[in-house]
Amino acid sequence: MKGFFQLISSMEFLTLLEGFGPLPSESIAIGDGLGRVLAADVVSPEQLPPFARSTMDGFAVRARDTFGCSESEPALLGIAGEIAMGAPGRSIVLEPGQCARIWTGGELPARADGVVMVEYTRQLDERTIEIFRPVAPGENVIRAGEDFTLREPVVAGGSRLRPQELGVLAGLGITDVRVHRRPRVAIISTGDELVGPEQQPGPGQIRDINSTTLASLVLEAGGMPACHGIVGDDLETMLSVCRRALAEADMVLLSGGSSVGRRDFTLQVLEGIEGSELLAHGVAIRPGKPTILARCGNRALFGLPGHVASAMVVFHLLVRPLLRRFSGLATDTGLVRIRALTDQPVPSAIGREEYVRVRLTPQPGAGDPLATPVYGRSGLLKPLVRADGLLVIGRDVEGLDAGAAAPVLLFP
Amino acid sequence: MKGFFQLISSMEFLTLLEGFGPLPSESIAIGDGLGRVLAADVVSPEQLPPFARSTMDGFAVRARDTFGCSESEPALLGIAGEIAMGAPGRSIVLEPGQCARIWTGGELPARADGVVMVEYTRQLDERTIEIFRPVAPGENVIRAGEDFTLREPVVAGGSRLRPQELGVLAGLGITDVRVHRRPRVAIISTGDELVGPEQQPGPGQIRDINSTTLASLVLEAGGMPACHGIVGDDLETMLSVCRRALAEADMVLLSGGSSVGRRDFTLQVLEGIEGSELLAHGVAIRPGKPTILARCGNRALFGLPGHVASAMVVFHLLVRPLLRRFSGLATDTGLVRIRALTDQPVPSAIGREEYVRVRLTPQPGAGDPLATPVYGRSGLLKPLVRADGLLVIGRDVEGLDAGAAAPVLLFP
Numbered sequence: 156m157k158g159f160f161q162l163i164s165s166m167e168f169l170t171l172l173e174g175f176g177p178l179p180s181e182s183i184a185i186g187d188g189l190g191r192v193l194a195a196d197v198v199s200p201e202q203l204p205p206f207a208r209s210t211m212d213g214f215a216v217r218a219r220d221t222f223g224c225s226e227s228e229p230a231l232l233g234i235a236g237e238i239a240m241g242a243p244g245r246s247i248v249l250e251p252g253q254c255a256r257i258w259t260g261g262e263l264p265a266r267a268d269g270v271v272m273v274e275y276t277r278q279l280d281e282r283t284i285e286i287f288r289p290v291a292p293g294e295n296v297i298r299a300g301e302d303f304t305l306r307e308p309v310v311a312g313g314s315r316l317r318p319q320e321l322g323v324l325a326g327l328g329i330t331d332v333r334v335h336r337r338p339r340v341a342i343i344s345t346g347d348e349l350v351g352p353e354q355q356p357g358p359g360q361i362r363d364i365n366s367t368t369l370a371s372l373v374l375e376a377g378g379m380p381a382c383h384g385i386v387g388d389d390l391e392t393m394l395s396v397c398r399r400a401l402a403e404a405d406m407v408l409l410s411g412g413s414s415v416g417r418r419d420f421t422l423q424v425l426e427g428i429e430g431s432e433l434l435a436h437g438v439a440i441r442p443g444k445p446t447i448l449a450r451c452g453n454r455a456l457f458g459l460p461g462h463v464a465s466a467m468v469v470f471h472l473l474v475r476p477l478l479r480r481f482s483g484l485a486t487d488t489g490l491v492r493i494r495a496l497t498d499q500p501v502p503s504a505i506g507r508e509e510y511v512r513v514r515l516t517p518q519p520g521a522g523d524p525l526a527t528p529v530y531g532r533s534g535l536l537k538p539l540v541r542a543d544g545l546l547v548i549g550r551d552v553e554g555l556d557a558g559a560a561a562p563v564l565l566f567p
Numbered sequence: 568m569k570g571f572f573q574l575i576s577s578m579e580f581l582t583l584l585e586g587f588g589p590l591p592s593e594s595i596a597i598g599d600g601l602g603r604v605l606a607a608d609v610v611s612p613e614q615l616p617p618f619a620r621s622t623m624d625g626f627a628v629r630a631r632d633t634f635g636c637s638e639s640e641p642a643l644l645g646i647a648g649e650i651a652m653g654a655p656g657r658s659i660v661l662e663p664g665q666c667a668r669i670w671t672g673g674e675l676p677a678r679a680d681g682v683v684m685v686e687y688t689r690q691l692d693e694r695t696i697e698i699f700r701p702v703a704p705g706e707n708v709i710r711a712g713e714d715f716t717l718r719e720p721v722v723a724g725g726s727r728l729r730p731q732e733l734g735v736l737a738g739l740g741i742t743d744v745r746v747h748r749r750p751r752v753a754i755i756s757t758g759d760e761l762v763g764p765e766q767q768p769g770p771g772q773i774r775d776i777n778s779t780t781l782a783s784l785v786l787e788a789g790g791m792p793a794c795h796g797i798v799g800d801d802l803e804t805m806l807s808v809c810r811r812a813l814a815e816a817d818m819v820l821l822s823g824g825s826s827v828g829r830r831d832f833t834l835q836v837l838e839g840i841e842g843s844e845l846l847a848h849g850v851a852i853r854p855g856k857p858t859i860l861a862r863c864g865n866r867a868l869f870g871l872p873g874h875v876a877s878a879m880v881v882f883h884l885l886v887r888p889l890l891r892r893f894s895g896l897a898t899d900t901g902l903v904r905i906r907a908l909t910d911q912p913v914p915s916a917i918g919r920e921e922y923v924r925v926r927l928t929p930q931p932g933a934g935d936p937l938a939t940p941v942y943g944r945s946g947l948l949k950p951l952v953r954a955d956g957l958l959v960i961g962r963d964v965e966g967l968d969a970g971a972a973a974p975v976l977l978f979p
Binding site for chain 2: 323
């Protein structure tokens with residue numbers, strides 16, 4: 156009897172995903188690293204900056220030579236030279252009473268420990284300046300190694316590489332990094348009624364929407380989609396396409412099967428794969444109840460609802476976390492969660508989490524945005540196009556009053 | 568006298584950007600469309616769904632034949648046939664008292680106007696069923712064109728294509744779309760002290776961090792970066808590299824020039840480009856004050872601060888909006904703005920907007936996250952790696968008390 160589900164909660168589902176491991180690592184150039192996830196900690200191979208740098212245009216000094224000076228009693232210093240950008244500053248050695256002209260980013264001369272801003276100086280002649288304000292040792296200077304000392308942790312394994320992390324790696328001379336391989340995701344749309352988007356559907360036929368949508372969702376989540384086309388409702392064909400897909404992928408997304416008959420069919424396919432183990436059949440969320448998860452070693456097979464609106468919710472809540480886990484990130488949706496206020500009562504049902512598509516209207520100032528449900532019958536696409544995210548209603552909540560604060564997961 | 572700035576506010580700067588126009592459009596396949604921006608409205612070339620579809624497994628009926636039936640007085644209907652998935656349902660014509668077996672997504676037979684869920688039926692023999700619950704006309708049915716009617720607006724020009732929009736386009740048979748061209752962005756790092764990330768810096772030299780960081784920021788914002796390498800502090804060379812870069816790009820990012828001398832230099836370069844017009848020199852934000860903007864027809868030239876930490880802030884606040892405008896989107900940062908609570912007093916200064924790098928700590932429930940400033944001297948990279956976003960402190964605010972609510976722009 157396969158008509159009934161053994162529902163598990165979305166939390167239980169996420170716990171199941173922790174049985175999968177991150178994908179192996181590969182080495183890539185930092186220029187290709189945006190959004191990739193470090194496979195191991197990176198420690199600094201050298202100190203950064205490599206030398207003490209000025210943070211101002213002015214004069215590098217021995218700070219003690221400026222102590223006590225003022226507008227009325229300026230300090231008089233001899234100019235030992237000028238440090239051109241990129242020139243070795245330490246080739247100049249400051250004797251007591253000496254200073255050197257320096258630019259922002261320049262290397263401090265030997266024995267200098269502070270920089271006086273040019274605004275607080277006056278040049279008397281080619282070889283002498285007056286200084287009107289004292290500087291403390293270290294003032295307007297970044298010490299060698301102040302940013303990163305030798306062998307200091309720079310970016311932790313499991314971090315997603317953002318522009319700033321890539322910049323720091325470049326600054327340390329690290330031009331290649333080990334990151335987790337990107338998940339390869341095979342996408343199969345099933346159904347005798349489906350034709351490709353480029354085809355003209357005959358009577359009773361409809362174009363495949365799920366392949367295009369799921370492929371974009373996978374791309375957006377950092378995976379590499381491979382569409383295996385449309386497969387009719389034939390067990391043997393589905394099994395063979397599914398086996399072929401699994402051989403080249405870390406994850407297979409089978410969609411289609413909104414009807415009870417179809418769902419059984421997807422179950423038969425997933426169970427028919429050699430070495431597969433059924434992990435979940437039914438999740439207490441709405442939409443998305445008839446979700447199926449099977450594993451085959453470290454590979455995952457998902458049976459997704461046939462309606463693209465439901466499939467999208469399941470993707471964000473249950474598939475994205477596994478893609479993130481495969482990529483080396485935390486096993487969560489990775490979606491930005493904000494707080495919003497409902498602009499009308501939103502009914503729900505006890506016993507399942509409800510994810511309501513909402514449109515957000517920003518409010519002036521620091522106020523929370525208003526969330527307006529975008530209702531529409533199951534299977535309609537228009538509400539998807541109009542929505543900004545998913546309002547989350549907990550399992551034990553009967554509904555939300557108008558004006559209630561509730562979390563919204565933003566669509567990426 | 569170029570040492571002083573004519574500061575404008577960030578709002579005035581954004582108004583200047585409105586003088587630039589979106590880039591011309593090009594036609595692309597929807598499979599390449601993720602994140603691209605529609606150049607014109609798309610209207611539905613046909614109705615969707617193309618026919619009335621069942622949303623349940625069950626029996627298609629003439630609703631009036633079920634009126635008044637109940638558990639105790641079931642309606643008796645003759646089975647006219649079964650509509651296989653993908654088969655032309657309308658080849659069956661329901662006579663009064665007849666029904667047809669149908670699956671979720673199947674085409675309704677002619678003259679049917681409702682579907683009874685299989686759970687509310689009992690099959691008496693091969694040709695007859697009992698029905699226990701009446702259905703209303705339209706129940707469990709999506710009408711032809713209910714999602715989109717012929718020539719109905721589907722996605723508006725200027726919309727960013729998300730997985731759901733791409734899915735809808737596929738469903739309507741629209742496999743190619745016109746989108747704005749992606750902005751091409753030339754990146755030039757300037758400074759005699761710079762060497763490439765793959766090189767070993769000599770005394771007084773330092774590796775170029777900005778090229779890597781800015782290229783990733785451009786990529787992340789949907790642009791196409793082209794790095795033109797490192798150029799020394801030589802006016803003629805910079806002018807010629809800049810001219811060459813401008814010939815192949817919609818935007819040039821010149822970075823370097825944290826010192827007063829360098830800033831003048833960048834200004835000379837931007838002014839030296841034939842047909843260029845200086846639009847802004849100095850913005851009342853911190854960090855980011857010494858930002859320069861020039862235009863040359865519909866092309867933009869930015870002079871960015873030399874410190875990568877400042878350059879990043881300027882990129883997010885002032886460069887991203889123009890990339891978005893070029894791409895056909897609104898002239899804003901496009902960053903997610905959330906509300907956070909400060910965990911300590913955050914000083915600021917009247918007269919400029921302040922953008923403080925903060926780390927966010929989520930709070931249980933629907934509470935706002937806590938924002939902890941990640942301080943560090945100008946020019947340090949570590950605070951960038953530790954920060955999640957930028958706390959915004961308004962121009963007329965002297966600082967924020969501990970526990971104050973303030974907006975945070977999240978790093979993407």
